[in-house]
Amino acid sequence: MRHTLAVLVENKYGVLSRVAGMFSRRGYNIDSLTVGVTDDPTISRMTIVVMGDDEVLEQVTKQLNKLIDVIRVTDLKSEESVDRELALIKVNSDVTNRSEIMQIADIFRARIIDVASKSMIIEVTGDDGKITAIEQLLRPFGIKEMVRTGKVALRRGQKSS
Amino acid sequence: MTESTEKMTGARALIECLYREGVDTIFGYPGGVLLPIYDEIYDADIRHILVRHEQAAAHAAEGYARATGKTGVCIATSGPGATNLVTGIANAYMDSIPMVVFTGQVPSSLLGNDAFQEANITGITMPITKHNYLVQDANELPKVIKEAFHIASTGRPGPVLIDLPKDITVQEIDFYYPDKVDLRGYKPTYQGNLQQVKRAASAIKESKNPVIYAGGGVISSDASKELIELAEKIKAPVTTTLTGMGGFPVEHELFLGMPGMHGAKYANYAIQESDLLIAVGARFDDRVTGKLKAFASNAKIIHIDIDPAEISKNVKVDVPIVGDAKWTLQKLLKYAEPAQSEKWLDRIAHWKKVHPLHYVEPATGDGIKPQYIIEQITEACKDAIIVTEVGQHQMWAAQYFKFSEPRTFITSGGLGTMGYGFPASIGAKIARPDKVVFDIAGDGSFQMNSQELATAVQENVPVIVAVFNNGYLGMVRQWQELFHNRRYSATCIQNSVDFVKLAEAYGALGLRATKRDEVRPAIEEAIASGRPTVIDFVVEEEENVSPMVPAGAAINEILDLERKE
Ligand SMILES: Cc1ncc(C[n+]2csc(CCOP(=O)(O)OP(=O)(O)O)c2C)c(N)n1
Ligand SMILES: [Mg+2]
Numbered sequence: 096m097r098h099t100l101a102v103l104v105e106n107k108y109g110v111l112s113r114v115a116g117m118f119s120r121r122g123y124n125i126d127s128l129t130v131g132v133t134d135d136p137t138i139s140r141m142t143i144v145v146m147g148d149d150e151v152l153e154q155v156t157k158q159l160n161k162l163i164d165v166i167r168v169t170d171l172k173s174e175e176s177v178d179r180e181l182a183l184i185k186v187n188s189d190v191t192n193r194s195e196i197m198q199i200a201d202i203f204r205a206r207i208i209d210v211a212s213k214s215m216i217i218e219v220t221g222d223d224g225k226i227t228a229i230e231q232l233l234r235p236f237g238i239k240e241m242v243r244t245g246k247v248a249l250r251r252g253q254k255s256s
Numbered sequence: 257m258t259e260s261t262e263k264m265t266g267a268r269a270l271i272e273c274l275y276r277e278g279v280d281t282i283f284g285y286p287g288g289v290l291l292p293i294y295d296e297i298y299d300a301d302i303r304h305i306l307v308r309h310e311q312a313a314a315h316a317a318e319g320y321a322r323a324t325g326k327t328g329v330c331i332a333t334s335g336p337g338a339t340n341l342v343t344g345i346a347n348a349y350m351d352s353i354p355m356v357v358f359t360g361q362v363p364s365s366l367l368g369n370d371a372f373q374e375a376n377i378t379g380i381t382m383p384i385t386k387h388n389y390l391v392q393d394a395n396e397l398p399k400v401i402k403e404a405f406h407i408a409s410t411g412r413p414g415p416v417l418i419d420l421p422k423d424i425t426v427q428e429i430d431f432y433y434p435d436k437v438d439l440r441g442y443k444p445t446y447q448g449n450l451q452q453v454k455r456a457a458s459a460i461k462e463s464k465n466p467v468i469y470a471g472g473g474v475i476s477s478d479a480s481k482e483l484i485e486l487a488e489k490i491k492a493p494v495t496t497t498l499t500g501m502g503g504f505p506v507e508h509e510l511f512l513g514m515p516g517m518h519g520a521k522y523a524n525y526a527i528q529e530s531d532l533l534i535a536v537g538a539r540f541d542d543r544v545t546g547k548l549k550a551f552a553s554n555a556k557i558i559h560i561d562i563d564p565a566e567i568s569k570n571v572k573v574d575v576p577i578v579g580d581a582k583w584t585l586q587k588l589l590k591y592a593e594p595a596q597s598e599k600w601l602d603r604i605a606h607w608k609k610v611h612p613l614h615y616v617e618p619a620t621g622d623g624i625k626p627q628y629i630i631e632q633i634t635e636a637c638k639d640a641i642i643v644t645e646v647g648q649h650q651m652w653a654a655q656y657f658k659f660s661e662p663r664t665f666i667t668s669g670g671l672g673t674m675g676y677g678f679p680a681s682i683g684a685k686i687a688r689p690d691k692v693v694f695d696i697a698g699d700g701s702f703q704m705n706s707q708e709l710a711t712a713v714q715e716n717v718p719v720i721v722a723v724f725n726n727g728y729l730g731m732v733r734q735w736q737e738l739f740h741n742r743r744y745s746a747t748c749i750q751n752s753v754d755f756v757k758l759a760e761a762y763g764a765l766g767l768r769a770t771k772r773d774e775v776r777p778a779i780e781e782a783i784a785s786g787r788p789t790v791i792d793f794v795v796e797e798e799e800n801v802s803p804m805v806p807a808g809a810a811i812n813e814i815l816d817l818e819r820k821e
Binding site: 105112113117150154157158161163164165 | 378379382383386387390392407439440441442563564565567568569
């Protein structure tokens with residue numbers, strides 16, 4: 096099972112390697128990890144997607160909490176949270192298929208952010224399913240390069256994470 | 257800010273901070289980047305113990321901490337000095353011992369340049385410290401030191417490292433020592449959940465075959481008295497792990513000895529047959545549990561630990577209580593009622609009678625059995641502090657010494673570090689000069705840090721090293737005998753050195769016992785001498801530690817290995 100954790104940490108030198116080091120030392124697999132500063136400049140927020148059953152999740156949470164620089168860990172259950180990821184996809188294209196690709200982008204509410212004679216770059220935002228879907232539709236044209244930000248997520252409603 | 261500030265260098269500030277933390281002794285070794293700090297140490301009101309290898313500084317600081325409960329402090333220079341500390345830091349981390357470690361570092365401007373004697377010690381020690389710091393501005397130094405002592409000594413204790421680039425130590429600051437620490441990411445839970453305590457109490461009341469399994473947490477939270485009271489009140493037998501030894505008096509009728517691989521048979525049988533296992537400050541290490549699936553499989557488990565991450569890490573727990581052992585036991589004492597354990601205690605008494613710990617004296621001749629030495633040390637000096645190295649001798653010490661109070665057994669449990677004992681015994685003796693301190697040593701282990709004889713002699717620290725000289729890396733040899741067809745690959749170390757002459761070369765007292773009736777006089781002479789002493793006990797070569805649960809077996813699948821001559 097995939098779990099998404101929101102991890103608030105001190106915005107300090109070395110914190111990322113403490114967190115990453117804990118995962119590798121204890122043998123947990125990180126699916127994706129994103130970091131960015133929060134509205135409080137002394138706090139960063141990591142969104143970590145980790146694979147494992149409930150026991151793994153419990154241990155990961157506890158081990159994260161043991162790190163002095165970790166302030167809070169929240170398990171963002173999918174039904175209680177929204178998550179997004181952004182991908183940039185550079186796909187082969189020329190005059191013959193450009194409009195077809197633009198149509199696909201349109202359906203996914205993606206944006207074309209660069210057009211060259213033999214390729215273009217599409218920016219798409221969404222959850223994992225949406226990004227995988229557009230990727231599959233674009234594959235037949237030939238994906239030259241692709242980058243995903245990894246997931247960011249927030250809890251719905253009043254409660255914060 | 258109420259306190260007036262004073263201008264001083266980082267180095268001077270470091271000493272000021274140590275005063276505020278009540279540090280009276282530090283163990284260390286100088287080097288280039290530490291010159292400003294050592295210049296301050298020169299006339300500081302703190303005893304500095306110059307070791308002969310930085311590893312020993314870390315172990316000695318740990319020995320000091322374990323003997324007193326105070327935080328041990330050590331210091332080493334950048335690069336090799338810092339890396340030499342690594343084993344000692346890892347050891348303290350595994351056994352949860354409070355320690356603050358200072359390392360010198362190249363000047364900030366050179367960091368990351370592979371400068372002379374640069375090592376990324378904060379990176380290296382990240383997985384073996386509770387926390388670490390690279391100080392980037394001397395103005396932060398007092399706050400960092402305050403936090404380090406706080407983190408090291410609270411919650412589940414552990415080592416904290418502070419890396420000090422040289423420029424930090426000469427930078428001038430306005431000194432101000434904060435009196436509080438506020439770490440929003442670190443708030444250990446001392447008071448357990450009362451609801452859970454009550455659940456534990458009712459589980460105790462219902463149980464017929466309860467066993468208390470106590471670990472090092474009982475020692476570090478100073479909960480020995482509460483442990484004894486609880487055991488007596490609920491009428492449950494107590495087994496203590498290697499690091500929990502001393503937390504419950506060996507001669508108490510409810511004592512079961514040590515559990516696990518070289519534990520007493522009756523301890524293992526009791527755990528396996530228990531219907532309620534009350535774990536206090538213990539972490540279900542594989543040397544204790546053996547095959548996990550078969551461990552205490554009929555028991556309900558109560559686990560009291562200050563570290564939430566230990567709960568259900570290895571064994572699924574029924575009643576978890578996150579909290580300080582002392583606090584929680586006090587509460588439990590209030591609510592607990594006796595278990596229904598009369599028959600159980602009879603069964604245990606029976607097991608104790610039928611399966612005692614024992615060894616076979618040599619039928620002929622007057623050779624020395626290693627277990628006999630431990631018995632003689634017990635008789636000669638029952639309130640001694642026993643420090644050990646790692647190997648067979650360590651297990652015999654744990655099995656045969658009759659500990660009667662906490663902080664009298666100091667051993668490398670989690671990491672199993674050969675070479676630990678001698679420097680740790682120096683630290684312990686410095687902390688407790690009133691105590692007789694023995695290092696129970698193997699001939700292999702002692703040679704890993706025997707250079708510290710120089711430290712003991714120079715600083716006049718009269719510890720007694722009892723070398724169990726069996727000519728082998730005995731514990732490994734035992735496994736080779738049992739599991740590798742007696743093929744003694746690289747474990748014979750006979751005639752390594754004349755330990756008596758080695759001691760004398762350093763100006764220590766060297767004694768030797770080769771016959772059984774020389775054992776006690778050698779012990780008495782060493783104690784009476786008041787000098788650092790090495791006793792070379794020439795013991796039976798191929799004696800095995802018994803009983804033994806082979807690695808991976810269930811803990812009631814026990815081998816008897818008494819050597820019959
Ligand atoms: C630093 C280190 N290296 C290797 C080992 C593996 N090891 C465990 S016990 C042992 C033999 C110890 O020999 P000795 O000190 O003579 O004690 P004995 O078992 O003979 O009593 C060895 C090599 C270890 N525990 N620590
Ligand atoms: Mg030996």
